[in-house]
Amino acid sequence: MATTAVPIPQVGERRWWHTAWEWITTVDHKRIGIMYIVTAIAFFVWGGIDALLIRIQLAQAENTFLSPQVYNELFTMHGTTMVFLAIMPLNAGLGNFIIPLMVGANDMAYPRLNALGFWLFLFGGIFLNSSYLIGHPPDAGWFAYAPLSANGGVMPKTNAMDFWVLGINILGVSSILGSINFIVTVFNLRAPGMKFNRMPLFVWAQLVVAFLVIFSFPSITVASVLLYFDRNFGTAFFLPERGGDPMLWQHLFWFFGHPEVYILILPAFGIISEIFPVFSRKPIFGYAFIAYSSVAIGFLGFTVWAHHMFSVGMGPWANAAFSATSLMISIPTGVKIFNWLATLWGGSLNFKTPLYYGVAFIFLFVIGGITGVMLALPPLDYQTTDTYFVVGHFHYVLFGGAIFAIFAGFYYWWPKMFGRMLSERLGIWQFWLMFIGMNLTFMPMHYLGMIGMPRRTWTYDSGLGFEFWNLMETIGALMIALSVSIFILNAILSRRNGEIAGNDPWDGHTLEWATTSPPPPHNFDSLPVIRTRRPVWDLKYGEAQHFTKPRDAKAAGSTDEEHTPPSIHLPPPSFYPIVLAFGLTMAAYGLLYSSVAFGPSLTAIIVGISIVFVAIAGLASEAARD
Amino acid sequence: MAQAVAHDQKEHAAGAAHGHGGHHPPTSLGVNTRKLGLWTFISSEAIFFTALISTYLVLKPRNLALGGPVPEDFLGITLTAILAFILLMSSLTMVLALNAVEHNDRRGTHLWLGATILLGLMFLGGQTYEFNKLWSEGFHTVTITKQDGKIEQIGVAEHHLEAELEHLHEEYPGAQIQQGPRKPVTWTTSIFGSTFFTLTGFHGTHVGIGVIWLSIVLAMSLRGAISSRNSLTVEMAGLYWHFVDLVWVAIFTLIYLI
Ligand code: HEM
Ligand SMILES: [Cu+2]
Numbered sequence: 081m082a083t084t085a086v087p088i089p090q091v092g093e094r095r096w097w098h099t100a101w102e103w104i105t106t107v108d109h110k111r112i113g114i115m116y117i118v119t120a121i122a123f124f125v126w127g128g129i130d131a132l133l134i135r136i137q138l139a140q141a142e143n144t145f146l147s148p149q150v151y152n153e154l155f156t157m158h159g160t161t162m163v164f165l166a167i168m169p170l171n172a173g174l175g176n177f178i179i180p181l182m183v184g185a186n187d188m189a190y191p192r193l194n195a196l197g198f199w200l201f202l203f204g205g206i207f208l209n210s211s212y213l214i215g216h217p218p219d220a221g222w223f224a225y226a227p228l229s230a231n232g233g234v235m236p237k238t239n240a241m242d243f244w245v246l247g248i249n250i251l252g253v254s255s256i257l258g259s260i261n262f263i264v265t266v267f268n269l270r271a272p273g274m275k276f277n278r279m280p281l282f283v284w285a286q287l288v289v290a291f292l293v294i295f296s297f298p299s300i301t302v303a304s305v306l307l308y309f310d311r312n313f314g315t316a317f318f319l320p321e322r323g324g325d326p327m328l329w330q331h332l333f334w335f336f337g338h339p340e341v342y343i344l345i346l347p348a349f350g351i352i353s354e355i356f357p358v359f360s361r362k363p364i365f366g367y368a369f370i371a372y373s374s375v376a377i378g379f380l381g382f383t384v385w386a387h388h389m390f391s392v393g394m395g396p397w398a399n400a401a402f403s404a405t406s407l408m409i410s411i412p413t414g415v416k417i418f419n420w421l422a423t424l425w426g427g428s429l430n431f432k433t434p435l436y437y438g439v440a441f442i443f444l445f446v447i448g449g450i451t452g453v454m455l456a457l458p459p460l461d462y463q464t465t466d467t468y469f470v471v472g473h474f475h476y477v478l479f480g481g482a483i484f485a486i487f488a489g490f491y492y493w494w495p496k497m498f499g500r501m502l503s504e505r506l507g508i509w510q511f512w513l514m515f516i517g518m519n520l521t522f523m524p525m526h527y528l529g530m531i532g533m534p535r536r537t538w539t540y541d542s543g544l545g546f547e548f549w550n551l552m553e554t555i556g557a558l559m560i561a562l563s564v565s566i567f568i569l570n571a572i573l574s575r576r577n578g579e580i581a582g583n584d585p586w587d588g589h590t591l592e593w594a595t596t597s598p599p600p601p602h603n604f605d606s607l608p609v610i611r612t613r614r615p616v617w618d619l620k621y622g623e624a625q626h627f628t629k630p631r632d633a634k635a636a637g638s639t640d641e642e643h644t645p646p647s648i649h650l651p652p653p654s655f656y657p658i659v660l661a662f663g664l665t666m667a668a669y670g671l672l673y674s675s676v677a678f679g680p681s682l683t684a685i686i687v688g689i690s691i692v693f694v695a696i697a698g699l700a701s702e703a704a705r706d
Numbered sequence: 707m708a709q710a711v712a713h714d715q716k717e718h719a720a721g722a723a724h725g726h727g728g729h730h731p732p733t734s735l736g737v738n739t740r741k742l743g744l745w746t747f748i749s750s751e752a753i754f755f756t757a758l759i760s761t762y763l764v765l766k767p768r769n770l771a772l773g774g775p776v777p778e779d780f781l782g783i784t785l786t787a788i789l790a791f792i793l794l795m796s797s798l799t800m801v802l803a804l805n806a807v808e809h810n811d812r813r814g815t816h817l818w819l820g821a822t823i824l825l826g827l828m829f830l831g832g833q834t835y836e837f838n839k840l841w842s843e844g845f846h847t848v849t850i851t852k853q854d855g856k857i858e859q860i861g862v863a864e865h866h867l868e869a870e871l872e873h874l875h876e877e878y879p880g881a882q883i884q885q886g887p888r889k890p891v892t893w894t895t896s897i898f899g900s901t902f903f904t905l906t907g908f909h910g911t912h913v914g915i916g917v918i919w920l921s922i923v924l925a926m927s928l929r930g931a932i933s934s935r936n937s938l939t940v941e942m943a944g945l946y947w948h949f950v951d952l953v954w955v956a957i958f959t960l961i962y963l964i
Contacts, residue, residue, distance in 0.1 A: 295750065298751070317901075
């Protein structure tokens with residue numbers, strides 16, 4: 081990878097800071113993808129530690145391992161971290177690495193913007209977690225229900241929830257910019273012949289997700305900005321005693337929040353749709369159904385948000401309507417499940433780690449889907465809302481669904497990303513530990529919820545029948561922790577002495593397997609002719625064995641009169657993305673203290689925004705030059 | 707999709723010649739990459755303003771029920787209509803500017819870009835004036851305790867107060883009528899103020915960004931860096947500008963007229 085266009089000063093030997101500088105200034109989608117994934121794994125571990133602490137607290141009745149306040153902080157940070165700093169960026173990272181390869185492009189449509197997305201994600205994560213050191217961690221839940229969150233979180237007069245508000249907005253900017261990039265890349269940089277209906281299903285899923293992001297994030301932006309005003313400037317959008325409306329918060333939040341759960345799960349659907357055909361040695365069954373059901377889910381996802389609010393008193397008509405739309409969503413979801421099963425059916429299955437995770441995904445996700453349908457019925461929801469039943473539901477879809485699919489994707493694409501295989505033996509060990517641990521942790525939650533154990537509560541009385549299963553859940557959580565450690569061990573060992581992967585270790589179908597592992601900076605020297613949905617398969621087993629030149633990312637975006645010949649031009653590295661992200665984060669720190677130290681805070685905001693402007697100017701001039 | 711397919715074939719036919727004159731280099735969709743990105747961004751912004759406008763509309767009845775200021779007493783239609791007219795005119799001048807660029811008409815480009823910027827500034831000036839006016843005007847929350855013990859609150863503009871009190875005494879004979887202290891219409895004194903200033907403030911900020919963007923384009927043009935070859939630079943700023951105008955049309959209709 082050291083052969084990028086990066087002009088490395090020839091000062092004798094290469095020092096570590098040369099490498100570091102290369103990564104800091106990189107605009108290569110593959111490196112950015114790897115940075116996303118590595119950072120997100122770190123946050124995944126961090127969020128996992130939060131969860132372990134929560135589970136230790138709940139292992140016994142009337143435990144005092146954590147104080148109620150710390151418990152609130154941990155479940156808030158656990159949820160926020162897992163949603164915004166683990167699963168979303170893991171998906172974004174896989175998308176970044178794989179999408180340009182899958183559509184046969186040299187890079188993303190806006191490489192510098194891509195780097196900016198990553199730096200904003202990293203800085204947003206650091207910002208959020210710096211609350212542990214220089215303030216109080218947010219403590220009003222990942223849903224930040226107002227007026228609890230508007231009054232200063234659970235502990236009045238701390239800026240805990242300001243960390244949350246500002247952090248979420250930095251991450252929101254990152255996600256929106258990233259999604260614009262995905263949309264434009266998929267729309268505009270497809271290789272010749274890569275029509276929409278030949279696009280890999282992972283690309284379809286990520287495309288729908290990108291639209292979900294750009295249409296749903298503005299809602300949480302507005303909600304959180306209004307919350308910030310309530311908290312710091314004396315407005316009362318969400319304060320009922322002064323005319324505000326807590327329900328408004330819930331509507332704005334869940335209008336974002338429900339699409340968000342599909343933002344988390346659709347990439348998983350995409351990964352599964354790639355893995356099943358390859359490991360069944362068959363084309364995917366019902367390609368069009370899977371592609372269009374993603375679109376349908378995307379649409380319907382915007383019509384169901386108030387199923388999170390059945391018990392707040394919207395009235396029977398609203399409840400019935402949102403119940404109906406929620407039930408409708410299970411139709412396109414079911415369509416996918418049957419297509420996946422039909423893909424496996426009669427295939428000659430190649431039972432490797434990715435397929436283990438894939439099959440388990442179906443099993444676990446269906447359980448989560450069924451409890452989802454149950455919760456979508458208001459009478460049942462009245463009984464189970466705010467109990468552990470809901471916690472069971474969403475962990476089956478998020479852990480059993482999203483995380484299992486992401487691990488499937490890791491085992492599948494890791495060889496392409498790093499050129500070496502992950503160990504199958506460790507992979508299978510990891511799989512069984514995770515599968516058993518996952519079920520042990522989350523299955524009893526359904527039962528506990530049914531018998532009345534409330535969620536978001538730091539402890540429970542003894543003698544209610546909660547003890548045994550809570551202890552089991554804690555043991556399950558430790559198994560998951562062990563399993564994740566095995567994965568990290570596997571990754572490290574693979575870097576050192578994993579088996580060399582070769583270009584196409586799984587006998588793949590899609591374009592990423594047509595180049596080297598890892599791919600060169602420009603991705604492809606030449607592309608197979610794309611006449612079907614499985615160009616690499618055609619290349620290996622079909623008649624069509626032609627090559628074409630890949631599309632030039634730069635030429636597609638350029639506006640020059642004299643068109644550069646279709647040689648490959650990659651944009652030079654740039655340090656403006658990290659500078660811009662730094663400026664924005666600095667402004668956010670300023671806003672954090674706006675109500676306690678106005679002067680310094682204003683200075684930080686002005687300096688931060690000036691840095692942002694300088695960086696924008698720098699980026700614009702670089703864009704004009706290439 | 708049919709379009710994309712058709713384009714694909716055209717592109718194959720065009721081969722290395724890259725078809726249509728380099729101005730719009732080939733992309734899978736046939737739309738310029740930067741323009742597509744801006745469109746995507748704008749669609750996201752549309753949701754942003756939809757959420758803000760919804761917030762205004764949802765909270766409006768609560769504002770009235772708690773004796774907040776009645777919007778009609780404070781929002782002068784005349785001024786806003788003028789502002790709306792100014793912005794719509796600026797959309798027109800923006801179109802003329804782009805047309806001038808495409809015809810390599812340097813003077814026209816400068817003229818119309820300048821006019822657009824000026825109209826934008828006039829809009830911002832008008833908004834500042836309106837904000838100021840609101841801040842300096844007051845309202846009172848009048849509490850009516852009726853004989854059957856029911857309590858009602860209404861917000862009354864300072865300039866109506868006397869007439870309104872008289873009217874209330876007539877309408878509810880025997881009711882106890884209490885007049886609250888004078889409060890200016892600011893961001894924090896009522897839900898109306900909070901929602902109104904937030905919404906129009908965010909819109910005004912967008913206008914401001916548009917003015918800065920257009921000024922940069924104008925500066926480039928004055929240095930001779932803009933011609934029909936890179937008219938896209940002007941077109942992009944224009945797209946954004948038209949969007950900001952359109953948002954004002956929505957705000958004008960939903961907030962001022964209804
Ligand atoms: C068949 C589709 C689904 C339906 C009908 C459904 C329905 C529901 C309902 C009604 C609730 C509210 C329960 C309550 O708070 O009382 C809920 C909560 C939740 N669901 Fe689902 N769900 C579905 C799929 C999913 C998927 C795919 C995900 C994520 C990948 C997901 C993630 C969540 C989360 C995170 C919550 C809890 C939010 C919170 O209160 O913090 N759901 N679901
Ligand atoms: Cu939902």
